Amino acid sequence: MKVRILGCSGGIGGRHLRTTSLLVDNDILIDAGTGVGDLAIAELAQIDHVFITHSHLDHLACLPFMVDTVGDMRSRPVIVHATEPTLEIIRAHVFNWAIWPDFSVIPSVEKPFLRFSPIKVGEAIDLDGRKVIPLPANHTVPAVGYQLDSGNASLVFTGDTGPCPELWNE
Template sequence: MRLTILGCSGSIPGPNSAASGYLLEAEGFVLGLELGNGTLAQLQTVRDPFDLDALVLSHLHPDHCADVSALTVLRRYHPEPPYPARPRLLPVHAPADAPTRLANAYAPNEAERATTDLSDVYAFHPLGAEPVGIGPFEVVAVPVDHPTPAFGVRVSHGGRTLAYTGDTGPCDVLPELARDVDVLLSEASWTDSPDRPKGVHLSGKQAGELARDAGVRRLLLTHIAPWTDRDAVLAEALAVFPGSGLVEQGGVYEI
């Protein structure tokens, strides 16, 4: 598997930095993982957006899905779409309320929503705990601890596995989600402090502890807010798990 970072800024886009967005590729299949603010622009620097074979959204906060609206415009109105050579409907695996939430984001008034439900653009599939095949990948999603319905995912192919925390505070499912994976792509939105709100995000220290305790081979830190000191987050993780690193927009990682 190959992981490409389209964006890794936490909560909002940063200066010249898109919010959360990733590509996983294997056997010629391109799986998008998140499509936050600014990521469609970055996608166009590395791939034709029509190359996307499927999309997984861990949750429906804008920094993880805002550019679905822009992708809708492209897939609906591009003057030369690659149909029927490629499927017209893009599979989107997301929380169960994604069809309504994303349609509301695309068409914010009732009159427009009456004529669009995005079903001409996407085939929606609710995330769940049962393994699902998405192209050559096996994907398992588990609910995590965040203010809106949110999931962490394990993606496996060819004996390799990547776990992605999505956005979450520490919770009981994370050690099993990350158990023995080759790469843990973990959010680390802030530095560690006892006054951080519960059930929202992980610190660098907590991400490092998760990687250490779950037997992870490599930890990649992402979703660091623009107002957070990235080096301080990394230092916290390295103190407990030496195999830690920061992802960079445009970075490519073999798994």
């Protein structure tokens, strides 16, 4: 498991400031902030899974552009993993046809560019032996962190959180 920090700032500007996104290997994104914009189109097209910590714009600003850019280059949908409350916000306020088209039904319901997949805290998603485990977080909107577990080593990314005893216990 290789982790590349694409962005970890709260804002943009200049050569160094990009908002939050981590690329895991070539195919997994943790959050999709403006750091995603530095990837080449060929790199964007390899991303199969996007795990969102929470709905704040600095963590998902590039998701709509990415899906639109690579959709017709790919044979399967980009899967967006997030908790049900976060998915509801993303559906209602981003992919709502007013801010951006609903790519979960484009070009067709059967073969969309994007698929939403609900996750639950504590329930690991296993991607070819790489586990992504949602962890509790405490933020102003529904939020999670993630543990990335390769089997040999693991890393915890809290996302945005304040004091959160449940997270420290994990």
